[in-house]
Amino acid sequence: MKLTVVGGGSTYTPELIDGFARLRETLPISELVLVDPAAERLELVGGLARRIFARQGHPGRITTTADLDAGVADADAVLLQLRVGGQAAREKDETWPLECGCVGQETTGAGGLAKALRTVPVVLDIAERVRRTNPDAWIIDFTNPVGIVTRALLTAGHKAVGLCNVAIGLQRKFAALLGLAPAELHLDHVGLNHLTWELGVRKGGPDGPDLLPELLARHGAAVAADLKLPPEVLERLGVVPSYYLRYFYAHDEVVREMREKPSRAAEVAAMERELLALYADPALDEKPELLAKRGGAFYSEAAVDLAAALLGDGGSPVQVVNTLNRGTLPFLPDDAVIEVPARVDASGAVPLPVPRLDPLYAGLVAQVTAYEELALDAALRGGRDRVFRALLAHPLVGQYDRAEGLTDRLLAHNEEHLPWL
Template sequence: MKLAIVGGGSTYTPELIDGFTRYADVLPLTEIALVDPDPRRLELVGGMARRMLARAGSPARILATSDVREGVEGADAVLLQLRIGGQDARHADETWPHDAHCIGQETTGPGGLAKALRTVPVALAIAETVRAHAAPGAWIVDFTNPVGIVTRALLQAGHRAVGLCNVAIGFQRRFAAIAGVSPDEVALGHVGLNHLTWERSIRVGGRDILPELLRERLGDLSDDVHLAPALLTQLGAVPSYYLRYYYAHDEVLAEQRAEPSRAEAVRAIENELLALYADPAVDTKPEALERRGGAFYSEAAVELLAAIRGVPGPARVVNLRNDGVLPFLPDDHVIEVPARFDGARFVAEPVAPLDDDVRGLIAAVAGYERLALDAAVHGGRERVVRAMRAHPLVLQHDRAERLTDLLLGANARFLPWAS
């Protein structure tokens, strides 16, 4: 099996390689193509990957290339992990919204819109190359944020794609540790949009332990997601950390203004990691990689790719077409829920009706996402303003106009139509 990783020069990649070596029995890779425009990163990450595979006795070979066509040629699956503009663009996403009293975040709010505008056209161009040159039936696994918008762009263009995020698998591992069981014994009632999700049940052996956890471990659960215990009690659910940008917006904004951006911290970690990757004696995943983020990234990717190959297993949380699962959203919207692979496509498990407040927030953000994708595909300042104004964290027209000016000023070099 050949796997292509577009964005393979990412410091995340050794996390993936580590997973591939540990789960070689379910994912027998013969070639891993690392595709990246940065020759230095390709050299360092590619060398690290080769040493890790050699240490594990893996027969897989590494192809490191800046040519997307060469990388995806004959690939059975293609994983997208793009960051257009690198950490500089991320730092901008995390800071310029502050000038209009909005949170700065690379996937949520105004910063997330900027990332979508930069990313969607590139992802679509790569997908066309995959369509033309990958193996027949090849899947695109999108790990690129904002996952929901990028995945919908790919599906709308007729590509065989599924979106993947590590939030659900992180919760699954956390709840498994609390319950003292293996992760595969934990089934999550995970529902929402990418980075806008709630855990509404936690089933272990067919029994929902969430009510018990909300009674006995409420403080721990609220600390994990940095939200008030009373909120979790009212919801009867555990929101993802990303809901903090909505439920505690002003508190988060104050924190952001007082602290360095996450991009600055990640940049320092990446420099440390690249120095380690350059050391020919390093052939195991460095501990510093845990500080980079993306916990359980490799396990999530391996489980999904194994499911596509027909390996039996429980439902996995993915981003896929709604197709009536959430009846208040259009069928072609992309939602994030548990699903099973039936040999041809991912089929979502049924979802119980949602409470009004949760349903309302999902519907509002979905409306923004549709406008954001329209702006990303077609361009134009007016489309950006409409998408910006529709976001629940913006709404006010004057603020949307101001944020659009800030976005275009910071991103004009990535948007041909804005220059």
């Protein structure tokens, strides 16, 4: 089995490599190709990747290349984890929206739109080259904003599934709090990428008893602290929102915090420099502890599980993924991309029935879905007015003067990445 990682020079990659090595019975990779145009980073990451495989006795071969077409040739699956513009672009995404009183974040709001505009054309070009070179390969998208990028891929007819680590992270956290094995818990995880709620925490499978009331009664304060929300918010909702919902539920508070401290991008950039220095040590043959602070917890387990199921060699039959709605949420178009539990096999991902979404959440999901449709249109066709319309539709913007100011700043900061300008 051959698997290719586009964006293989990412400092995330050793987390992925560690998972491939530990879970080789689930996903028996014979060749792993890391593709990245950043030669120096790729060399460091590739060297550590080979040492991790060697330490754990994995027989697979790891190669590195800047040649995308060669890297994806004959691949069974291609995993996308790229960042157009690097951490420098992320730093801008997290700062200029604050000038207009809006959250600065790389996957939602104005910053998320900027990333979508930069990313969608690049990902579609990669996918077309994969299709020309190897039309049977599955594309697994971990590139943010996952919902918009996956919708772009599926709309263009590619064999693609979107992946996020939020659900698997919550599953692991809840299992630890309840004293259960993660595999014993099924989450009623419903919504859009980075806009989800846990409506149930079921023991044993989709039809098992719901442990969510017990979880909130016994551990609500701890869960709320992780989400940086007051415990009474969870008590009133009776569900567990994704930590990204804090941008919506406590927007002004978050903006004040962001204005008072360094951006997450600055923190990550400093961390990446330290990680790359560690990766350069020829004696290092395991992922360093610092990598846990970089983000992407349990990413490798989720990626292995999804790839194994898609390639028909194993993996869990039910996984939380990003895929077409197909009537699952009846208030959304069928071609919207949602994030829910789905049955996954070699034919793709089919959403399972999910609990009814309360209007309190469904209204926000519908509004963000409309924004994502407009964002994809802007990414595919360009134009200042399309950018403005997408921003005006986003619930974190929603005012015409803010949308105007954000449009001006988005275009000014992304000119080098938007050829239509």
